[in-house]
Amino acid sequence: MTTIKDVARHAGVSVATVSRVINETGYVHEDTRRKVEESVQQLNYTPNEVARSLYKRKSRLIGLLLPDITNPYFPQLARGVEDRMQESGFRLIFGNSDESQKKEQDYIQTFVQNNVVGVISSTNDPGTASYRSLKIPVVFLDRISSDRPAVYADGREGGRLAAQQMIQRGSHHITVMQGPIHIRPAQDRFQGAIEVLQDMGIDYHTTQTSSFSFTNADRWAKELFEQYPDTDGVIASNDIVATAVIQEAYRLGKKVPQDVQIIGFDDIPLSSLLSPALSTIRQPAYDMGRAAADLLIQLIEGTAGEQRTIQMPVQFIERETTRKL
Amino acid sequence: MTTIKDVARHAGVSVATVSRVINETGYVHEDTRRKVEESVQQLNYTPNEVARSLYKRKSRLIGLLLPDITNPYFPQLARGVEDRMQESGFRLIFGNSDESQKKEQDYIQTFVQNNVVGVISSTNDPGTASYRSLKIPVVFLDRISSDRPAVYADGREGGRLAAQQMIQRGSHHITVMQGPIHIRPAQDRFQGAIEVLQDMGIDYHTTQTSSFSFTNADRWAKELFEQYPDTDGVIASNDIVATAVIQEAYRLGKKVPQDVQIIGFDDIPLSSLLSPALSTIRQPAYDMGRAAADLLIQLIEGTAGEQRTIQMPVQFIERETTRKL
Incomplete structure (x- = not known):
């Protein structure tokens, strides 16, 4: 298989220069560019996708928006999301919305500025423009949406x-x-x-x-x-x-x-x-977080099936504040 | 004051082209580049620093590492950090270390890959190489370090x-x-x-x-x-x-x-x-999170004073599990 090094040797330039041409990440003189492009063609070189995404700095960042992490229900969700994301090498940018649309919009905007590749959100307003205009996958967590990917309990x-x-x-x-x-x-x-x-x-x-x-x-x-x-x-x-x-x-x-x-x-x-x-x-909650992360990863990688809303089961836990049957 | 628009008009190119030349963020024909550089010189243009950092994608991301967000003490810390960071336009990449050195190192590494400009960590090992080799400011939170910036309670x-x-x-x-x-x-x-x-x-x-x-x-x-x-x-x-x-x-x-x-x-x-x-x-806890964020921002912006370890006061809260005096 042809490597980027072969292309560099063939074109008589450095690997960094080949990378700049392929990924359009910096200035390269037009003559050099032409030489590299010819070498790529002649050697039939296909850039390795992983390396390419690294060079292109395609991020592995995910935006996670929850109402308030100090409410003891949400850390469980967050932990499920994080554990699943970590397994696939994704990292979370995290924000608390305090159920404020303004704060939520600000976060979504900075998520985008930071090149997140997906968003998980426990929003009260899944229908707002902030979400509809996003060009990256979004999964709603602990919130119900009829037409958008969502994970919630019954x-x-x-x-x-x-x-x-x-x-x-x-x-x-x-x-x-x-x-x-x-x-x-x-x-x-x-x-x-x-x-x-x-x-x-x-x-x-x-x-x-x-x-x-x-x-x-x-x-x-x-x-x-x-x-x-x-x-x-x-x-x-x-x-x-x-x-x-x-x-x-x-x-x-x-x-x-x-x-x-x-x-x-x-x-x-x-x-x-x-x-x-x-x-x-x-x-x-923990499993809901994991399921949302799983669904988002599938959406990012283009492997998601038809089923994009997941309703999780609930159960009665008998302890001491109810009488025995 | 000369703006980027003035430069673009003077050079007869688009604002985007001027930006590419100034920030070296994409291919520009050599002739065009020369024209832009001449205009920059003739008009004595100094790029606005804020805009420049945006164009250069200098991140405003902070890495936050806590042992486990599902322990109800840590969400308070996290919330304090986030609220203070949000006020200054910083965003958090968040991870749970589970007190595992391996996980911690992985996170620190990806924090760096994602160009964070500072780290706040509740680590059990402030002395490890992961931290000592970091070229960005670090503040230890809820952990004591004699020689590194830290915020903790008495x-x-x-x-x-x-x-x-x-x-x-x-x-x-x-x-x-x-x-x-x-x-x-x-x-x-x-x-x-x-x-x-x-x-x-x-x-x-x-x-x-x-x-x-x-x-x-x-x-x-x-x-x-x-x-x-x-x-x-x-x-x-x-x-x-x-x-x-x-x-x-x-x-x-x-x-x-x-x-x-x-x-x-x-x-x-x-x-x-x-x-x-x-x-x-x-x-x-909330105030400790805020104080750590505050200290880190000062370190990032180069305005931190001599006092870089902050010990916060504790107090007895009388409720119902102790007898009345």
Whole structure:
């Protein structure tokens, strides 16, 4: 096989010069260029693709955009993405969007400036121009898009499971905490729970939480028991909010799970260490991250199949905040 | 002031051509090049430095290496770093080292390949060649280095505070959980606690934990109460381990803080949501991240002063796992 060295020798120039000609990465005198091009043709030289991408500095950078890494659910996603990317030699440029469109656009722009070859994003706005005008593959993670590649958990089934378990384990006055309105998976799980409660004719109330973060979680928990003091089962919008509900129940002298059962959502690592340990609906966050990375790599390498939206299964994890069956 | 447009007009070429000549970023015919260079000289044109660095693709990328983003202490650090970097238009390439030297070296290497202009690292080995041979500024975060820029909390004082509070609040048989031997801040806080316990002549035991993560935290908590059943005060190696100790005490029917007081270390966000809420020694993780970013930016921009190691203060946060004074 002809190498770049053969071409350099044949044309009587340095390897660096041949590289500059092939990759158009620097000034080469026109006569020299012509000589190199003739040698390439005569020797039938095909540049090695790997070397070519190195010379061309085609990056192996991926942009990863998450709402907020300090929310304990997202590090799991990030870790799954990173581990899979690392296996294939990709690196991550990382940003927190704080669910701000402006910050998100800024990040997307600098991702592009830094020549990322793909983007994984947990955006609330998959339809915006920032994404539609991108010329590189994008995978939405933990977010649902009907027409774009996406990896997310089956939130509706998660909500259904939570409600079924609450009812089976004997709660009669259930409060469902509705997560942020603008986040589709949060609404899916809420809808799933309500469906089951209505079908079974169970008495229920709903409360609204506007984010998934620590800030305000204790206030929402407090308000819940003030508004609905006879609640004997709480389906929390996520594990963090559930943790605040456990704490508030403890402060009010309510026994968990005897007086009130609590089910979270996510299964963040700390959930198993709470006292009592939290029963929850597990989203396979780490695996979701890996799956998104896998799909993005396939899209970058042109090997992706027809299936470009991946819905991952959820499961009920029984711990100590629900009664035994 | 002369602009690149003036040069282009004067030379009778496009702005893109002038840029190619100035930045040597593509092929330009020799005649054209000469014409542009003459115009640059005649008009006394100095390329705008910002534009120049953009055209030259001088990156504004920073490498950030943390042990494991799924440990709830590190997202706070990462967030502090990112927020400060974002304010100055820098972006982060992020990696988890898992405390593996091999992984760390791989990351450092790809950071360099991607033209990062600085590195922030929570490494266990600040002295290795990977760092010493780097030609770009490095700041160690949450790690101590005597001769290299570093930002860390006052672990020794943290350990002293924890022991003092335990004693003042009435514990007589204290168990101190020693964190990973190879992590200097962990040993500092351990030493600080032991110093005070010895000075005060208090009965104490020590146990060993080999990491700060969720894995095994419950086992260590179990072993602690098996080995030292008369323990009435636990100084945990961090908040995660403390959470496991609360849970184990709860399982054993021990009342917290009446039967056993518990003090953590870090003040991760979830600590305030536990039941009972965790008393702990707070490290200002977010501010430490910001300070490290700030120092690195100063080093990159050549404005750093003499003070290149920053020790941040710690404080005792009283919640519900310690008795009232």
